[in-house]
Amino acid sequence: MRKAPFNALNKRIDIEDYEEIFTVDEDAIEDRIENLRDKQIVKCRRKTIKSGNILECEIYPIRSDMGKWERGKKKQDGRSSMAQKNLNMKNAIKHFVRLVNRNFTSKDIAMHLTYDNFNLPESYEQAKKDVTNYIRRIKRYMKKMGLGELKYIYVIEFADSEGKKVRVHAHIIMNFNDRTVAEELWAKGRANSQQLQPNESGLKEIARYMMKQQRKDSTKRYTPSRNLKQPIITIANNKVTRKRAERIALNQNTAHETFEKMYPGYQFNEIKVKYSPFTSGVYIYVEMIRIDNPVKTKRRLDI
Numbered sequence: 001m002r003k004a005p006f007n008a009l010n011k012r013i014d015i016e017d018y019e020e021i022f023t024v025d026e027d028a029i030e031d032r033i034e035n036l037r038d039k040q041i042v043k044c045r046r047k048t049i050k051s052g053n054i055l056e057c058e059i060y061p062i063r064s065d066m067g068k069w070e071r072g073k074k075k076q077d078g079r080s081s082m083a084q085k086n087l088n089m090k091n092a093i094k095h096f097v098r099l100v101n102r103n104f105t106s107k108d109i110a111m112h113l114t115y116d117n118f119n120l121p122e123s124y125e126q127a128k129k130d131v132t133n134y135i136r137r138i139k140r141y142m143k144k145m146g147l148g149e150l151k152y153i154y155v156i157e158f159a160d161s162e163g164k165k166v167r168v169h170a171h172i173i174m175n176f177n178d179r180t181v182a183e184e185l186w187a188k189g190r191a192n193s194q195q196l197q198p199n200e201s202g203l204k205e206i207a208r209y210m211m212k213q214q215r216k217d218s219t220k221r222y223t224p225s226r227n228l229k230q231p232i233i234t235i236a237n238n239k240v241t242r243k244r245a246e247r248i249a250l251n252q253n254t255a256h257e258t259f260e261k262m263y264p265g266y267q268f269n270e271i272k273v274k275y276s277p278f279t280s281g282v283y284i285y286v287e288m289i290r291i292d293n294p295v296k297t298k299r300r301l302d303i
Contacts, residue, residue: 041281044240048263050232051101053290054202055266057259059240059248061281092221093211096153098231099224101202103151104173108196110206111172111182116189120168124158127168128223130188131156137185138176151175153224155210171210173203200269200289249273249282259286267291 041061049056113131121127131154139150152174157166176182179193196203211221239262248255248271256268266288274283 041242043237044242044245044281046236046239048234048236049098051098052103052105052202053198054098054101054204055263055288055290057263057284057286057288059245059282059284059286061242061245061279062237063279063281089221093208095231096211096222097202097204097207099153099228100173100207101204102231103153103228104175104196104203106196106198107177108173108175109177109179109182109193110196110210111170111174111186112192112194113170113172113186114189114191115168119188124156124168127156127158127170131170131172131223134186134188135172135174138174138182141181141185142176147176149227151225151227153222153228155222173206173210201287202289245282245284248284255286259288263288265290 041063043062044059045062047058047060049058113134115121119130121130135150135152135154138152142148142150152172154170154172156168156170158168173196174182177195179195182193183191196206199205248258252271252273255271259268259271260266267290269287269289272285274285276283
């Protein structure tokens with residue numbers, strides 16, 4: 001096996017590194033079996049993330065030669081600046097999607113705000129001030145009408161992912177559902193609203209769209225209100241054995257049965273299985289959606 005691009009395998013490690021290490025979709029079946037049956041893999045860690053109706057499960061190996069598994073700052077030995085930026089951006093998008101799924105539903109709206117030529121801001125800071133003032137107007141209206149507390153999350157696009165300046169605009173998701181009032185309260189240009197429409201992945205599609213132009217080196221990717229709830233994350237080291245992970249990886253067409261039994265009340269959406277050129281074992285990602293009336297029928301997936 002090739003040498004890992006940084007020294008994560010020997011010291012501290014968690015799931016963010018695993019997504020960088022496990023990048024290969026398919027190996028020859030013989031190679032896969034050999035990787036999965038490595039005796040250095042003592043067990044597998046199962047990480048469960050619940051964000052509203054969406055549940056994600058991530059399974060990855062714990063090796064006997066990794067030393068202590070600790071949280072905290074990891075050594076970045078040999079990791080390039082660009083690789084770190086890519087990883088940071090990937091993690092920012094994941095967390096953004098989870099925040100949106102955790103806090104917003106089909107009752108809420110997305111606002112897309114643009115500027116006319118007379119109000120076009122010259123800086124990101126001015127655009128942020130404009131959006132902040134807009135949110136204050138929404139809050140005042142809600143307070144006046146007795147509509148409760150505003151929850152929101154927004155992104156301002158001032159430059160594309162490569163740093164090239166674009167015409168500034170903003171995207172906001174919020175729990176204020178009077179689209180007419182929301183559009184009228186933006187006085188800087190055109191305002192378009194839409195009702196949120198979750199699908200089998202919740203609100204992932206619009207959340208990823210909102211983050212599409214964010215620069216990898218940006219420290220101002222999105223702004224959430226302080227009252228947003230965080231995704232619920234649980235970690236277990238004794239729920240999935242090495243042999244069970246092997247069975248899941250080699251029999252993906254029946255994985256829905258395994259995970260729907262593992263998580264009652266959730267319906268299987270998708271599975272991703274990744275191998276690594278740097279280490280043995282497998283990384284398994286599963287997405288599920290909560291359902292009110294589980295259908296107890298056997299299904300097979302065409303993979």
